[in-house]
Each structure stands twice: as structure tokens, then as C-alpha cells.
Amino acid sequence: GCTSNEPQTEDDGGDDAAQAAPAGANDEPGETVTIGFSAPAADHGWMGAITTAAQEEADRFEDIDLQVAEGTNDVNVQISQVEQFINDGVDAIVVLPFDGAALTEVATQAMQEGIPVVNVDREFSTPEAARVTVLGDNYGMGRSAGEYICERLGDQGDAVIAEIAGIDSLPLTQDRSQGFSDALAECDLEVSNRVDADFTVQGGEEAASNLLQAAPEIDAIWNHDDDQGVGVLSAIENAGRDEFFLVGGAGSANMMREIESGDSVVEATVIYPATQAADGIRLARLLAQEKAMSDLVEVEVPRMVQLYAPVVTADNVDQYLPTAFES
């Protein structure tokens, strides 16, 4: 299985992004469909992986003609990209909106014109705006990280727990933080130091070096994003600190290798699949070709696919590493 998705609803072939040839009845070439894809700018590793994975997935199918719009963080531009897809009469649209609420109207419009929309990662504000929504579980991610820390430190009431968040103004960051503090609250812990980076290596390094300076004694750190985690680790190494353990987020191959090595402060990471958009492309293809999901009892493609957020630790890392994304 590719990342994390096997416990959830997902067709078989889609799991295995790492393998070359897809298999299964649904993967047999059908009529060629044009799929419009729009996502934010690849200004951080995970987002870069998203776009790359989507493109690779489309290349895998000769019956997909993927129309990729330039990545943008300007919702105004993103709206016109979707408008243009509608104009061009594409067969399906996959959108990872920069801001879900802001793209709801135009997505609704596409749906009304009969073009199925697959909403990835950041949710629209109304369900009618998308035929399928593929979501990571941000709140669940926070919870998983929190629960892991609870497990390790639950008996230490005065444990110092730090959090290195991503971009604070994004709802997904807020969800993650909420899940994290909710889970911690259940074992009477709380976040004592919190900084936000910006999902970049550089931002992670800066935030972490300041954080380490501000908190001389830490027991655990949760870092929301493994891409910025490269910078975080660099800062930790530089400060020569190892009195704590670190839980990552997103599940990049880099981090998993750290976990595998066993001598790193990184003990675990919570997966947030970067293949969501690739899944979205697949689903869009099915919708456009009016195929159904072969792996579910229900014949139709489901409304909502929420990907699971498992925790990767030294115990199960070999299971996840082969398919993790190189951020």
C-alpha cells in the first residue's frame, strides 16, 4: 500500500504509487478524459510532492489528458483557472484550493455545469461544491501526535511540550493544533512553547533554533511537517540537544529514515499523505469515465474519502518507508 490509505476507501491500484503498472479492471484504458488540475504554488515540500504525484499519476494512464494550471496562491487566479476549465469543457476538475471557502462558488458552478469536481485536502464550505472530497485528517493528525506523546509522557504532569506548527493562518494548521492540544488535555498535558514556521526547511530551522533557545529543557516536540522537519533537525543538531524526542508530521521518506536509524531524536511521525491529489486524479478519471469503485460494496464513487493518519514508529517504519514521499 502506498501511504496510509489502505484501511480506508480507495481502489486497489491507486495505492501503489511506487509501482509502475497499475492493475485492476478500472485501470484499463477507457475513453480519453481531460482533467483540469489546479493547486497552490509549490512553495513548500509537501505541496511540491502533491503536484508531482498528481502529474505522475496522470502520466500513468494513457486515457488521461491532464491540464495543469500554474500553481498559485492567489485565489483570484485560481478561480479563473477553474472558470477556464469550465469554459474548455473538461471532463473533470481536481482542485486543491488555496482557500476552500473562496473557491466554493466557482466549484459549485462547475458542478452545476455537469463537471464533476474533486476537492482535495482543503475543504469547500458547502458539500454541493464537490462530487468527491479527498481529505487528509488534520485534526486526527494532531490527535495521533498528541496521543503518542501522552503514551510516552502521560505520567509526567510537568513535562515541557513544544509544538512547531506550519503556517498559522491556514485552517489545516489550526485543526492540527486543536487535535494536538485536545489529545494532550486528555492526559493533563499542555503545550508550553509554540512557534510557527512556514512549511519550509528554512522556516523550520529558524523557528526551531529560536524555540530551542527559548526553552532550555524540553521533553517532547511535535513538528507539524516533515519537510520543515529537515530544518528542525538541523537546528537541533546544531544546538547539540537530545534530551527530548520529536514527533514528525506528513511522513516524508527523510523522516522515516531517521526513525529507522534508531539513534535520532525523531521517534515517530504522523502520516499526512502527499498522494491525495493523485488519488483525486484517479477518482476524477473514474467519475469522468462513469466507472464505479470496484472495491466497495457501494457501486458509486463515495462522497468523501478521508485518509487515515497513522503513526509511524520504529516498529512499523519498514512497512511505510518504501512508499513514503521524498519531500
Place this chain on the structure above:
Amino acid sequence: MSESPSTAAEAPATTGQQTVSGSGEPKFRLGLGHSLGLVLALVALLVVGVTTSGERFVGLDNIMVILRQAAVIGVVSIGVTFVITAGGIDLSVGSVLGLSTVWASTVATQTMAEDVHWIVLVACALAVGTVCGLVNGFLVAYGGVVSFIATLAMLVAARGLAEIISDRQTQIVSVQGFLDVFRGNLLGVPVLVWVFVIVAVAGWFLLARTTFGRRTIAVGGNPEAARLAGIKVRRHTVWVFGISGLCAGIGAVLMLARTTAGTSTHGYLLELDAIAAVVIGGTLLAGGRGSIVGTVLGVLIFAVLQNLFTQNNLDSSVQAVTRGAIIVLAVILQRRFSSARRT
């Protein structure tokens, strides 16, 4: 060369050809003539569009998509044209736009708008934008803070304030009257586009045909001469920044209509796009020469480019590289054509 320091490093080229310009005709007057290179670049892009994507590219539908997209950045860029012509710079427009959308879409404002009239919502956005602009203007004119720094500070502060007000939540606009009007069409053309056209024409008129415009050019061209000629340079500076803020407020209204949402992330990095459009349009970054027509063309070129890329199946990184090359080509083309006209 005292007037072009900001582009000073590129002066030799200028000296060689531009300052020797013979037709003493003021350049912003020539409107399309001066912008011939830009028009050609635009036409070239359209031709490429038609070749690669078929006639649909210049179909009415697609043109409207382009224009609707251009509307927000266009309105903002027109305000920025004034500031740059007056010799300043405004880095804050993007985040002021964000703040205005947030303020206008708070529950309080929306409730009031529903109780009274949707115009309240519009007025709120415009007021927030204008006030931010005026604050910039005061800092620059009376505080003696260079405009780059003053508006940079405003950029940071307005974004922060927007986050605080919205609690970083995206606020949905539900004032139906507002949505009906601004998301609608008038004579087959989206209201958004009408607003853009009106602001552009008003901006052109203000800059090219009124005493206000003349003062703006004088203040930007040689502030000392303007002052000695009795122009109240400081007060004028405040107004110019006010206009830029007002335009950001109008842009916020359009953004609210287009996205039906207000959020602090609206307008992120918009300032760079706006300044780029203004400068490509032929307004001197050093001040003293401004062209609204050029700005509009600059905005359209960027919007068409965007549209063109979406049509073509290019990898988005390749798109970025291509965009860089095209920007340079467009500018060189423009230089060629405007200097060819002169000699």
C-alpha cells in the same frame, strides 16, 4: 539624469536613446501609441493562444474569464500607478485588500449590511482601504518615513490585524443583495469587469486630464520644483496614497464578490504583481511619468499569460521559467518599438 535614479543602473541605455527622444510630446498622452510594444506583445500572446488552443481562446467566454481575473489586480494596479507616478511605492496594497475583505465580512458588518443595505458592506471595505492608504500617506509625507518602509510596515501590520479580526477563519459573505449585484452581469458583461473599466477610465481621466494628475506628475518628477512652484507636496502625497488605499478597497469588494469570502490571506503578494504590471506598463519607477493605459495593458498581459499557461499542458515549473522569459521579451519588444518610433 537626476530624474531616473531608481532605474539609474540602466541609465546608459536610456541616455543613449530615450533622453534624446525628439518628439517632445509627453509620453503618457500618446496612450496606445507609446504602448505600441505592449499592444504587440498582447496580440502576440493572443495569437499564440489561438494557435495552441484554437479559436475558443479568443471566444467571448474566455475573454470574460481573463477580464474577470484582471479586474481585481487591475483596480489595485491603477491605484499603485498613482503612487509610483508620484515617486513613491506602495507595498501594502495586497494586505490592505485582505484586511478590507476581512473587515467587511465580519459578522457585525454583515448583520448591519443585511439590516440596512448591502452598501454598508461596500462602504466598510472602501473606508478601511482608504484609511490605511491615508495612514501610509501621513507616515510618508509628515513622518518622513520613506514610502518603501512605511508601506512595508503597513503590509505586515495590516496582515496581522486581519488575522486577529478574522481569528484566521475564512468568513463567508452571505449578504444576498451584495452577491446578486456584484456577481451578476450588466449588458452581458460581468459587473466586476464594469467596475474595472470604470476605475480605469476614472484613473486615466484623473491622471491625464485634471490638475490632480498634473500635480502627481510634478511631485514625482521633481518634488523640489513642485514645491517651489507652490504645490503642497506633502498634502498631495497623502491624497495619492489615499487613492491607492481606496483602490485596494475597491479591489477588496471585487474579491469579496468573486470569492464570496473574506480572509486575511486574500491579496497575498498582490503588491508584486501590481507593481510589475505598472512598471511593465511604462510608468517610471522613479516617478514623474505614469500611464494608466500602460498599466491596464500590463495587467492584461499577465492575465492572458496565466490563461495561456492553463490551456497548455505544461508542467507548472516549466510554466514559471517560460513566464520569466516572456516578461523579458515583452519589455525588450516594447523598447524596440518605442525607440523605433522615435528615430
Place this chain on the structure above:
Amino acid sequence: MSESPSTAAEAPATTGQQTVSGSGEPKFRLGLGHSLGLVLALVALLVVGVTTSGERFVGLDNIMVILRQAAVIGVVSIGVTFVITAGGIDLSVGSVLGLSTVWASTVATQTMAEDVHWIVLVACALAVGTVCGLVNGFLVAYGGVVSFIATLAMLVAARGLAEIISDRQTQIVSVQGFLDVFRGNLLGVPVLVWVFVIVAVAGWFLLARTTFGRRTIAVGGNPEAARLAGIKVRRHTVWVFGISGLCAGIGAVLMLARTTAGTSTHGYLLELDAIAAVVIGGTLLAGGRGSIVGTVLGVLIFAVLQNLFTQNNLDSSVQAVTRGAIIVLAVILQRRFSSARRT
């Protein structure tokens, strides 16, 4: 006022006080004196830091954290100081830095570095940066593209190229020799900080003490006069941009060492921070006057501010608003102090 058109809108304030200035000493020469306001702002921030976070704030550890953080942006800003002093602007430094880290950390380069010497990796980063800078310079000097546009195009293109080369993946640096040297300490001070200090001193020397520096100021202050004095303005412009590119390359080396990784997202929006530091430091955005000492102080102020915020666990929105206010205050403070010294 011929020297400040880009800040023209704010001219009246300047005119009132500067042209009547008594001390005729050239300002870039005064070094610390001229930057008194900045030094005071820095001290004030440190005092606030000590009050809110205890003495640890000015402890050696924390100082080193601040300095290491300042190193990357500092090196880049020094390059940008040259471009701005010469009357141009360089928006591309951030993405050129990103491209350099990516190129230097590709498998091919790293393998070669491991086989030969880690210096290959460093040379690669510096070469990529310098070449990008020279391309900017050629476009500006010989292509006649204004620097804002030329470097904006480079910004977009270099970022795209970096994404293509890296396939949008973060490339971990594993050349041990490189990491050992650049992540290490020398006499108790991180090598990163040494590099910053060396570049700063070299930059100061180059700008204030050499023919090259004088010519840079002349080209920025009055390109026509520079040309008439027999200075090859175009060629000089190319070199100045080359320096900026080289500094971005040095920044890339530091970034590689600091993060142990190369990625196309490195340096995102760094250009804005760099330009802000340069301008706060007292270099005229219009060209013709530049201060490396000021730039270094500007960089330090921003770094201390960042550190201060983190130490105090401030919400990032509140940070933003505060930061905006502090920027304006620092500049007004500086104006106060420098004009007080003059009258």
C-alpha cells in the same frame, strides 16, 4: 533633491532639513555615527529582550542564535546593498539562492564533491549565483530592461528551474567535509557567523574604500556624470549585479550548511527582507548612497526582533502588528537622531 526621486513623494520633509545640513561630510562615510538611530533601536530591542526574557537574552548562546540566523540574510543583503546603491534593485536574490542550493546539492554535484573535495559544492553554489547575477546585469545594462522587471523575471524563472532540477524534492546534503567545516565553530564562533563577518567587512571595504565602490555610488547617484567622467557605466552595472548574485551564492552555501538540505523553497521571499534591511539601514532606494554598516544593523534589528517574539511566545498575528509598528518607530527614531546631529 536630485538624488532622491524614488522617495520623491517624501521629499518635502527631506528638503526642509537635509539641504541645509551643515556637516558636509558624505553620509555613507560616517558609519556608526550616521546609524546612531539604528544602534539605539537595536539597544532598545535588547533591553526589552532582557526585561521580558531575562539575562539569557543577551547570553552568548542566544546572541549566537541571533547571529547565525542573521548570517544568511545578512550576506544576501550586502550584495543587494551594492545593487541599490548603484540605482537598481534585485528581486531575484531569494530564488537565485534557492536555485544555488538545489544545484549544489544535486546527486551529481554531491558525488563529485565527495570524490574530489567539498570545495566543488561551494564553487557550484557560488558559480550558479554569480551567473544568475551576471545575466541580470546584462539584461539591465545591455538589454535595457529596467532592473525591477529583469530581476522579477529572474525570480520567477530561477524558482521554476530550481523546481525542475530538484524535481521539487528536498535534497539532503551528505558531503561530510562540507558539513564539518560549515556547521562547525572557529574560536567559539560558528563558521556561518565568520562568513557573515568576512563578507560584511569585505563589502564595507569594497564600497567605502575602493575605486569600485566610488564608481558604484557615482553610477547610482548620477549615471550621466559617471559616463561623462569616463566610467563604463554598463560594464559596471553588470559587475554590480554579479556581486549581488555572488552574495546570493554565498548565502546558498550558508543555507545548505544551516539546513543540511537544498530545496527550491529556500530563500522564498528573502528578497523583501533583504531590501527592507538595506533600506532601513539608510541606503537610498534611489541610488547614490549606500551604507554596509547600516545594512548589517538593519539585518540585526530584524533578527533580534524575530528572536524576541519567539522568546515571548507571542501569537504570530500580534507579532505582525507589533513588527509593523516597530519598523516605523525605528525609522522615525533614526530620522530624529540623524537630523538632531545635523542641526
Place this chain on the structure above:
Amino acid sequence: MADDATATPLLRMTGIVKTFPGARALDGVDLEIRPGEVHCLLGQNGAGKSTLIKVLAGAHQPDEGEIRWEGEPVTIGSTMAALDLGIATMYQELDVVDGLSVAENIFLGHELAAGGVLRRRVSHSRARELLAQLGHSEIRPGREVGTLSAAGKQVVSMARALSRDTRLIVMDEPSAVLDPEEVENLFRVVRTLSAQGVAVVYISHRMDEIRQIGDRITVLKDGRTVATGLDVAETPTPELISLMTGRDVATDFGGASSGPGTEEPALEVTDLAVEGVFDGVSLTVRPGEVVGLAGLVGAGRSEILETIYGARRATSGTVRVHGRTLRRGSVSDAVDAGIGFAPEERKSQGLLLDEPVYRNITLSTFARFARGGLLAESAERRAAREQAEALDLQPPDVGRAVRTLSGGNQQKAMLARWLVHGCDVLLLDEPTRGVDVGARAEIYRLIRRLTESGTALLLVSSEIDEVLGLADRVLVIADGHVVHTGTTADIDEHRVLDLVMEGARA
């Protein structure tokens, strides 16, 4: 010096043509310079003098024509090439870099350096020598040039020309910003140079200077050589003037003004002072009266005018116009009260160089032409054209950018602004700087016309005869103090100079 007429000339330019878009600036110019001579270049404003010397300096490339240097044909492809030949130029438009120090400006482009590192001590002492040679040892080499007055910048320019090893020095209207004593200084330097065999091309609109210093004369008219190699001693001034202008021009000041009425003063200045610049300035100007400020360069005359106008903030004292006290430091208050001001540095203080002439002329009045904020450009053009004609602006096209006008014509455009404005009190700072004989007479007539219509004029000029000829009363300023006040009838040029010297020494 230049008796050796048969020897190879140092420089010979033949058939030089230079066209600008829309203007044929040079239309076949011949010029021959012999080693060691002082060759004067005469011509009306816009005749092509500056363009010719820019061709010579490598700043412009000629379209046609041949240049021979010591008999060898050469192309001067860049300013560097000219400097390498040994041609140094002092340009008409001050070509200094404000942000650099005096010494740095002097050695710009050929810095005294060891391996690229400036040798500051050496360049300062060398600069000090050069400045001393020019009689200006009071200018410190480390001073920032931006803080110098126009005259100071001219001195720096001169020092720069001298700093090179030259065979030919071209001086484009160097005396325009200098006062008599300065000019004397300059001549001393010129004589030394020509004694050393260095040739000098000297451009000036002041005939008396030509007589004093020149050996031979070339006259340009409309981009063509109309006479060349005239011997200064043998050519009478009226002949030169008619060669230049094609007509006879009488340069008189138009006699005394009609004299002040007995009315209340239009302008009343009491105890005006700006700390550190000047103090205790009191004067009154009645309608129809011309009051002159005489003094050496750097005496603070420009500052007095600027302060009256509100462009500088007075530290004490009052300015009243028709009894109304003006707010300190407020230009708009002054303009509202009816004061006009033509500043001395037209480029930095007066003109929008890339804007058309007419908009420069109406810079202070466009709002008056406008209706309801709407510009009335045709009315502006009309008004501007009228004044342009009155001042004989060349070319008379008011639509071209001011930048493309010759220096003297730019000055006329500045003056025209305040003629269109029509103010009660007019402050003129060096109104005839760089203006040719013909236009100068025009300006004198204009001043008369203004006084007759009741304008009160306050005039600063470095040409003492001009002040004495035009003004009814004169204030002699030395070092920021008024050292003498009286009617012009009671004083002559020598007395003024004496007063100035005493004041400066005191």
C-alpha cells in the same frame, strides 16, 4: 602663444553634423584649435555650442564630419577615448555626483588608487593642491559635493578638468555661476594653462570676458560655422553680435526704472535670519522698484531669497507682503500672497526635464487655467507660447521636452513661468545666467516692463554691472551679513567689490 599659425593645429573638426530626432543641432561645423591658444566659441542659445563640445568629448557621436587630432584622423567613440587623447571637458550642466566628496568627484574615473584601493590621503592632498591652484583652499576635499553651492560645484568641475594630464580643456560657460572675483581667478588659471601650451576652448555669453581672455573666435549660428579664426583683438563686439544674431543688439539696461512710487512697500523683510547662514536682513521693495542683492558667491544671497519665499524656514524675523505677515516656511502661503521665485539651479529646483516646455511654464498656474479641476491644455499652450515668443525661446515649439532645450533656453522657460504667473513680488536669482546677448537684452526689457506694471522685483546677480544697471537700490551682502544698503546711483562696481572684500575679511 598662438602666433604659430602655420604649424599643425592641435584639433581640426570639419563638416560636423549631428541630428537629434526633430532637431539638426549641428549642420556642418568647422573648428580649428591651435596648441596653447584660448579659442572662444560664440553663438546664441541653441546655436549648437554644447552639442559641438559633447561631440568633441565623445559624449555624442557625430553623424558626419571628420575630426583630426594633431593632423591624424580620429574617432572619439567614448568619453574615455577623449580623455585618453587629452581632452578634458567642463560641461555646462554640472556633472558632479552629489553623494561623493569633493576629492572623489575630482578623481572620478581616474581615481588615485593602489590596486583598486583608494589612496585617500594622497587624493585629498592632491585635491587640496588643485583647489588651492583655483583659489579655493577653503573647500575641504572631504566635503560632500551635494552640500556645495552651484559655484562650489563649478570649482569642483574645474578641478576635475585640471586633474588630468590634458592638451585641451573645454569650458562650457564656466563663468555663468561665478562672480567677478571668481572669474578673475578662472582667467588666471586659463592663462597659466595656455602658457604651458594647453589649448582652451572657452564658451561664454559675456563679451567682456571674451575680450579679456580670448585669442581667436569661432562663431556658430543655427548649427553652422559663420566665422572662424577671428582674431579677438581685431574684431569689434558689435560685429560679433551681428554675426551671432544676424542683427544689431544694443545691450543697455534700459535706463533707470520709472522709480518707486510713494506707495506702501509690496515686500517688507524685517531682521530675517537663518541660523548659520545669514542674519539681520531687512529690506523693503515697493511696487515698481528693483532692489538688487550684490555679493560674492557663497555670500548667502540665494538663501535669502529662498527664505523670503518660504522654501527655507527662517529662524527669526518676518516677511510681509502688502502688510500681511507670511507663515514661516510655507511656500504656498508666499505664492498665495503673490510672490514668485525663479531659483538659480534650474535643473534641480525648477524644471521637470521630461515634461514639455509648456507644462514647465505653467507649473505654478495650471490650476488657474483649469476649470473645476479639469486641465485646459490648449489655454496653457497658448499662454506658454506667448511668453516663449516674448523671450525668443529657441526652438519656439513649446511641446518638446525641456530636456532637449539648450541651457540658455531652459533658463528662459524658467522665467516664462513667472511671467505667465504675473505676481506682485518677483524674486529673481541669476535670471540671465547662460542667456545669450540677444535674449539678455530681451530679459532686461522684460524687467522694465514688469516694473512699469507695478511689480516689485528683488534681484540677485553675480554680474555687478547688471545689478547696478537694473536696480534702484542695492544691498551688498558679505558672508551672510548686509554690509551696505543704498541707492545704485551712489555706488559703482569698484566700491561694491571693495565692500564685499572688506565684509568677507571681517
